[in-house]
Amino acid sequence: MKRENMHYVESAIFYVILFFILREWLIPIVELTQTGKLNLLLIFVGICCVLNIFNAPILVSWIVKVGYIAWFLIDVYTDATFLSGEGIAFLSQEMQANVSVILAGDFGQVTNPFRSVLFFLLIWMFIYLIDYWLKVRMTVFYFFVFTVFFIATLDTFTPYDGSAAIAKVVLLGLVMTALLYLKRLMVQTGTDFPLRKYVAYVLPVIIAISVASVVAIMLPKAAPQWPDPVPYIKSLAEGSGPFPGERVSKVGLGNNDSQLGGSFEADNTVVFTVEADSPQYWRVETKDFYTTKGWESSAEGTYPLEVPRDALSLSVAGDPEAEEKVAVVHSQTERNYLLQAYGINGYEYSEEDVGVYLHRATERLSTHHYAGEAEQPLTNYQIMYQSPNYSYTGLKTPPTQSELPLIDSRFLQLPEELPQRVVDLALEVTAAYGLPYDKAREIEQYFRRNSFWYETQNVPVPAEDQDYVDQFLFETKRGYCDNFSTAMVVMLRANNIPARWVKGFAKGDEIDRNEDGTRTYQVENNHAHSWVEAYIDGVGWMTFEPTIGFSAPSQIDYDVDTSLNGAPELLEEQEKDRTVREETETEAQKKATKPNQERSFMWLYVLIGIVALLAIYAFIRRRKWLPKVYIANQRRKEDDKEAVQSAYKVLLKQLDHAGLPKAPDETLSSFAKRVDRYFGTSDMSTVTEVYEKSIYSKNPQDFSYEEIKESWEYLINRTTG
Numbered sequence: 001m002k003r004e005n006m007h008y009v010e011s012a013i014f015y016v017i018l019f020f021i022l023r024e025w026l027i028p029i030v031e032l033t034q035t036g037k038l039n040l041l042l043i044f045v046g047i048c049c050v051l052n053i054f055n056a057p058i059l060v061s062w063i064v065k066v067g068y069i070a071w072f073l074i075d076v077y078t079d080a081t082f083l084s085g086e087g088i089a090f091l092s093q094e095m096q097a098n099v100s101v102i103l104a105g106d107f108g109q110v111t112n113p114f115r116s117v118l119f120f121l122l123i124w125m126f127i128y129l130i131d132y133w134l135k136v137r138m139t140v141f142y143f144f145v146f147t148v149f150f151i152a153t154l155d156t157f158t159p160y161d162g163s164a165a166i167a168k169v170v171l172l173g174l175v176m177t178a179l180l181y182l183k184r185l186m187v188q189t190g191t192d193f194p195l196r197k198y199v200a201y202v203l204p205v206i207i208a209i210s211v212a213s214v215v216a217i218m219l220p221k222a223a224p225q226w227p228d229p230v231p232y233i234k235s236l237a238e239g240s241g242p243f244p245g246e247r248v249s250k251v252g253l254g255n256n257d258s259q260l261g262g263s264f265e266a267d268n269t270v271v272f273t274v275e276a277d278s279p280q281y282w283r284v285e286t287k288d289f290y291t292t293k294g295w296e297s298s299a300e301g302t303y304p305l306e307v308p309r310d311a312l313s314l315s316v317a318g319d320p321e322a323e324e325k326v327a328v329v330h331s332q333t334e335r336n337y338l339l340q341a342y343g344i345n346g347y348e349y350s351e352e353d354v355g356v357y358l359h360r361a362t363e364r365l366s367t368h369h370y371a372g373e374a375e376q377p378l379t380n381y382q383i384m385y386q387s388p389n390y391s392y393t394g395l396k397t398p399p400t401q402s403e404l405p406l407i408d409s410r411f412l413q414l415p416e417e418l419p420q421r422v423v424d425l426a427l428e429v430t431a432a433y434g435l436p437y438d439k440a441r442e443i444e445q446y447f448r449r450n451s452f453w454y455e456t457q458n459v460p461v462p463a464e465d466q467d468y469v470d471q472f473l474f475e476t477k478r479g480y481c482d483n484f485s486t487a488m489v490v491m492l493r494a495n496n497i498p499a500r501w502v503k504g505f506a507k508g509d510e511i512d513r514n515e516d517g518t519r520t521y522q523v524e525n526n527h528a529h530s531w532v533e534a535y536i537d538g539v540g541w542m543t544f545e546p547t548i549g550f551s552a553p554s555q556i557d558y559d560v561d562t563s564l565n566g567a568p569e570l571l572e573e574q575e576k577d578r579t580v581r582e583e584t585e586t587e588a589q590k591k592a593t594k595p596n597q598e599r600s601f602m603w604l605y606v607l608i609g610i611v612a613l614l615a616i617y618a619f620i621r622r623r624k625w626l627p628k629v630y631i632a633n634q635r636r637k638e639d640d641k642e643a644v645q646s647a648y649k650v651l652l653k654q655l656d657h658a659g660l661p662k663a664p665d666e667t668l669s670s671f672a673k674r675v676d677r678y679f680g681t682s683d684m685s686t687v688t689e690v691y692e693k694s695i696y697s698k699n700p701q702d703f704s705y706e707e708i709k710e711s712w713e714y715l716i717n718r719t720t721g
Contacts, residue, residue, distance in 0.1 A: 008053060008054070009198075010179075010183065010198075011052070011053045012053055013179065014134055014176065014179065014180075015049040015050075015052060015053050016049075017172050017175060017176045017179075018049060018127075018130060018134075018140075018176070019042075019045060019046060019049050020168070020172055021143075021147060021168075021169055021172050021173070021176075022045050022123075022126075022127070023042060023045070024147065024151060024165040024168060024169050025147065025150065025151075026038060026041050026042065026045070027165070028151065028154045028158075028160045028162065028165070031160060032154070032158055032159075032160055037072075037076060040072055040076070041119075041123070043068075044065075044068055044069075044072070044120060044123060045123060045127065047064060047065065047068060048065065048123070048124065048127040049127070051064060051065075052127070052131045065120075065124060069117060069120045070082070070087075070091055072116065072120070073090075073091060073094070073113050073116060073117070074087040074090060074091065076113075076116070077090070077112070077113045077116075078090050094111060094113045094114055095114075097111070098110055098111060098114035122611065125611060126611060129611070129614060129615075129618075130143055132629075134180070135632065136625070136628045136629055136632050137625065137628060138180050138183050138184045139177075139180055139184075140173065140176055140177065140180065141177070142614070144169075144173040144176075144177070146610060146614075147169050147173070148166060148169055148170065148173075150610070151165050151166050151169065152166060159269075167213065167217055170213065171209065171210065171213045174209045174213075175205070175206055175209055175210075178202075178205045178206075178209065179202060179205075182201055182202065182205075251264045251265065251266055251267050251456075251525050251526055251528055252267055252269075252525040252528050253271075253284060253503065253504070253505070253525075253528040257287060257294050257295040257296070257482075257501075257503070258291055258293060258294040258295065258296050259293050259294050259461075260293065260294040260295070260468055260482045260483075260486065261293075261294075261459060261460060261461035261462055261468060261479075261482075261483075262459055262460075262461045263456060263457045263458060263459045264456055264459075264480070266456075266526055267524070267525040267526060268524050268525070268526055269332075269333070269524060269525045270332045270333075270522055270523070270524050271331070271332060271333055271335065271505070271523050271524060271525060271527075272329055272330065272331055272332060272335075272339065272505070272508075272522075272523040273329075273330045273332065273511075273520055273521065273522050273523070274327055274328065274329050274330075274339070274508065274520070274521045274523060275327065275328040275330075275514060275518045275519070275520050275521075276325070276327040276328075276341075276518055276519065276521065277325055277517065277518050277519070278519075279507035279508070279510070279519075279521060280341060280342065280387075280507060281342070281504060281505070281506060281507065281529070281531065281543070281552075282339040282340065282341065282504045282505040282506075282508075282523065283316075283339070283340040283341075283342065283363075283502060283504040284337050284339065284340065284364060284503055284504040284505070285337070285359070285362040285363060285364035285502075285503060285504075286362050286363055286500045286501060286502050286503075286533065287362065287500065287501045287503070288361070288408075288410045288411055288413065288500050288501070289410065289413060290413065290414065290415060290469075290486070290489070290490060290501075291415065292415045292417050292418065292462075292467045292468060293462060293467075293468050294468065294486075295486070295501050297361045297362050298361060298410045298413075299360065299361030299362075304357035304358055304359045304360075304366065304368075305357065305358050305360060306355050306356065306357050306358075306368075307356055307357070307358045308346070308356075309346055309347045309348075309349075309355065309356040310345075310346040310347070310348070310384075311345070311346055312344055312345060312346050312347070312356070312365075314340070314344060314363055315363065315540075315541050316342055316343070316388060316533065316540070316541045316543075317343065317388065317540060318342070318343020318344070318345065318385055318386030318387060318388050319343065319386050319387060319388055319389040320386065321389075322343070322386040322387055322389060323386070324345065324384055324385070324386050325341075325384070325385055325386070325387070326382050326383065326384055327341055327382065327383040327385070328380070328381075328382050328383075329380065329381050329382070329383060330379070330380055331377065331378065331379045331380070334377040335377055336366055336375045336377060337364055337365060337366050338356070338365040338366065338367065338378070338381065338383075339383065339504070339505070340363075340365060340383070340504070341383045341385040341387075342385065342387060342388055342543070343385045343386045343387045343388045344383060344384070344385045345384045345385055345386060346384045347381050347382065347383060347384070348381065348382040348384070349367075349378050349380065349381040349382070350380075351367075351376070351378065353369060353370050354367045354368065354369055354370070354376050354378070355367065355368055355370060387555060388542075388555065389555055389556075389557045390539055390542055390555065390556050390557065391539065391556075391557055392556050392557060394536075394538045394539045395435070395437040395536060395538075395539055395556070396435060396437065397538050398434070398435065411493070411498035411499060411500050411535065412493050412496065412498055413493070414490065414493050414494065415467075417467065418467060418469075418470075418490070419467055419470045421470070421474065422467070422469055422470050422473060422490060422491070422494065423494040425473060425474075425491070426443070426490070426491035426492075426494035426495055427494065427495065429442055429443055429446050429491065430442050430443065430495050436495075436497050436534070436536050436537060437536050437539075437542075439492075439495050439497060440492060440497060440534045440536070440542075440544055441544075443488055443491045443492060443495075443544075443546070444488065444532075444544045444545065444546050444552075446491075446546075447484055447487075447488075447546050447547075447548060448548055450477075451477060452477045452478070452484070452548060453477065453478040453548070454478075454479075454480060454484075454547065454548040454549050455478040455479060455480065456480050458478075459476075459478065459479050459480065459483070460476055468483075468486060469486055469487045469490045472486075472487055473487055480547070481529050481530045481531065481547045481550070482530050484546040484547040484548070485501055485502070485530040485531050485532050485546060485547065486501060486530075487546070488532045488544065488546040489501050489532055492532070492534050497534055497535070497536075498534065498535035499532060499533065499534045499535070500532075500533050501530060501532065502530060502531050502532065502533050502543075503528070503529070503530040503531075504528075504529065504530075505523050505527045505528055505529060506527045506528075506529040506550060507521065507527070508521035508522055508523035508524070508527050509521065509522045509524075509527075510522075529547075529550070531543060531544065531545050531546075531547065531550070531552070532544040532545070532546060626654075627654060627716045627717060627719060627720050630650050630654070630716060631713055631716060631717075634646075634647055634650075634705075634712075637705075639704055639705045639706055640705075641694045641703070643705040644690060644691055644694040644703060644704075644705050644708065645691065645694055645695070647687075647705065647708070647712050648687060648688075648691040648712075650716070651687065651712060651715055651716060654715075654716055654719040655675065655715075655719060657719065658718075658719040658720075660674075660675055660678060668688050668691070668692065669685075669688065671684075671688075672684040672685045672687075672688040673685065675715075679715070679718055681711075681714070683711035683712075683714055683715050684711075684715060686707075686708060686711045687708045687711050687712050687715065690703045690704070690705075690707050690708045691708075
């Protein structure tokens, strides 16, 4: 087989192996970031590999790759056709908008199409770097090591299972290492094997590696000898943040709320999917006793009471005149509680020997099997409810105090250690209002008007002698739902308004619209949330949402004739409600997408970091690998005058970098003798003689690059020492 054809066969083998290794890079990235489109990404990888196999001209390579990226963006993100006016306008608008955003430094506003462009460019750069390793260095050791390290890291610290991927990468990496070793031997000895002989060498190696790998996989494995490093590494984070005592936890609905504070990391584990007619908060339980550090239940340990599952009556009552609605819950993990919709009437599920039990102090609902005391998680159940409807007239009616004695005093509890300035602030905020509802609304809006920030990172934990609410209100003014909701409950109680702390899940992400008009919402650990319920005399328990970026599920019936006096105030109240709800919905949408954006960016940053480290390493080691590039480029040139002269100029540059510069007044002949004395050879004189012939002789037969090839390559390699 001709040498050129053999080169194509050999390159094809290398790039097929490379394609499958790169596939093991892309699978976890797509899986963990939930970006999808794996097949389209693999097609791009395949296109890059084919172009490299045939050494496509740079212009052709760029046109094909840029064209594919443009097609991808138009096909995935629009309904337009490729190269249509609408598609081209979309690309133009995306590029202009994102360049402006990047120049402004607002990287969080970069759109998904532009992130896709950056990801494609990263793949492009990565394959270009690997191409250099294959063709010039003829080794993939570093790529091999980085791949195993990358997959092992994901396997250790994420839900991704990389066991099979590591086995594949090791097998493919060993095969490629063996093939590249054979290639280096062929280059060093100047031997070109015919295809039959090449296969005769390669096939036994592939079979031996494959058999050894299969045997290694099938053999029994010893149990892990080291403990899981993840808990240990996380434990090191305790107190390591920029604030004293800061800790980092994973978001989710836990059982212990006595020590609030600290940063948390996102967790997109799906907890439930819910089919309902509209989004709403999903209540789980309440807490009433504030400890200065968090929340506990004043009736902790009391035995739950069985209640009728088809006739529930909780403290937050629904509107009896409202239409009864049904929400269908599909639990994705075993949970020892039932979700509650506001205005819940009952549950339906298929298990006949399971009862619903109410924890009276917290209003937490769970299911128990009649045969034993253990809680019985349900995977599927229905919630019947009639959404509450709060009368605006009732909210605006002065309290008679007739109902307040019926409210347990535990909902007015405040610790003796509570700093006085917290109480003073609560009274100051509501000083202009007389009605409990107006006071509650003013406290709810206080955080949005006074430079408080929603933040999940770098959130401090109060010191031993420090109050959680006091720290948030007067020192940090930053935190997440627990900070905002706890602060509001304490401020309400300071105003003698009964209040309690509620936790459950926010609305979730809409993922589907069903044929019956309902919508399917996906509720993740990321949606774990806390909010406030306040008791308004004459109306009852009502929900409030102080956390910036969220909107409360309360619905107010403005049952006042707008033609009466006071209509301007009512209209102003309605407009205020509408504006606040729109603003918080917008903020909530941004927050809901933030965890996925952060995950996408996290893995993008990991890859960019790896490429950056490789680039820095390559730059530092350039004296080692640049000569190889020069040699590879020189071998591709035709044997003529230009080849000889360019080779000599490169040699002079390398000698200068190696500490052997030519003096300005030094002749080429004397410089060559000095270099030969330094290296103990006569190669520089040989190369210089042919170079001078290429300059002064008009007969091409008098000089040839082949005459100096061996000497020139020897000197180039010596400059790396």
